[in-house]
Amino acid sequence: MRPTISIVPLVFSAAVTSSSFSLFSNDQKTLVDDSLSVPGENPLNFCADPADYILTIDHVDLDPNPPEKGKGLTIKAKGNFTEEVEKGAYIGLSVKYGLITLVNTKADLCDQMQEVDEECPLSGVKDFTKEVSLPKEIPGGKYTVLADVYTKDEKKITCLNAIAHF
Numbered sequence: 665m666r667p668t669i670s671i672v673p674l675v676f677s678a679a680v681t682s683s684s685f686s687l688f689s690n691d692q693k694t695l696v697d698d699s700l701s702v703p704g705e706n707p708l709n710f711c712a713d714p715a716d717y718i719l720t721i722d723h724v725d726l727d728p729n730p731p732e733k734g735k736g737l738t739i740k741a742k743g744n745f746t747e748e749v750e751k752g753a754y755i756g757l758s759v760k761y762g763l764i765t766l767v768n769t770k771a772d773l774c775d776q777m778q779e780v781d782e783e784c785p786l787s788g789v790k791d792f793t794k795e796v797s798l799p800k801e802i803p804g805g806k807y808t809v810l811a812d813v814y815t816k817d818e819k820k821i822t823c824l825n826a827i828a829h830f
């Protein structure tokens with residue numbers, strides 16, 4: 665399995681590795697405008713109309729969906745970078761547990777890409793599969809995740825959010 669990349673696995677990996685917590689479940693999706701749902705089997709929503717985003721997401725499929733703690737998680741995703749994304753792009757990632765901020769960080773997108781054998785500049789269609797494992801020690805409760813991804817010139821690549829209950 666060739667580890668190529670899209671933004672979403674990075675967000676997953678970054679969130680999982682930087683916090684040892686994991687994130688997503690389907691419970692709250694019905695509370696959100698359906699037109700903002702990310703295509704595929706996942707609990708993700710776009711923050712706003714994705715027509716304005718550089719990354720067009722074809723699908724993101726999670727197995728199992730929603731993810732379960734103490735189990736593996738397979739992420740399959742495909743998307744199109746409709747403009748070239750150069751070095752300097754970044755991910756603004758925040759993870760809250762209830763009202764408590766666990767993670768609030770800025771990660772270099774291109775650095776993250778190298779960990780999965782992709783390099784900037786990024787353009788065109790990217791397809792990937794990634795396996796992660798979710799620690800069984802994840803404390804029960806409500807998690808809110810926001811990943812806001814920008815080019816170095818502050819153009820929006822994508823913005824995703826999710827609410828999870830473990």
Ligand SMILES: *[C@@H]1O[C@H](CO)[C@@H](O)[C@H](O)[C@H]1NC(C)=O
Pocket residue numbers: 744745746747788789
């Ligand atoms: C990807 O985006 C480019 C730029 O908008 C477009 O020309 C191309 O057709 C797209 N590819 C696919 C498979 O949608």
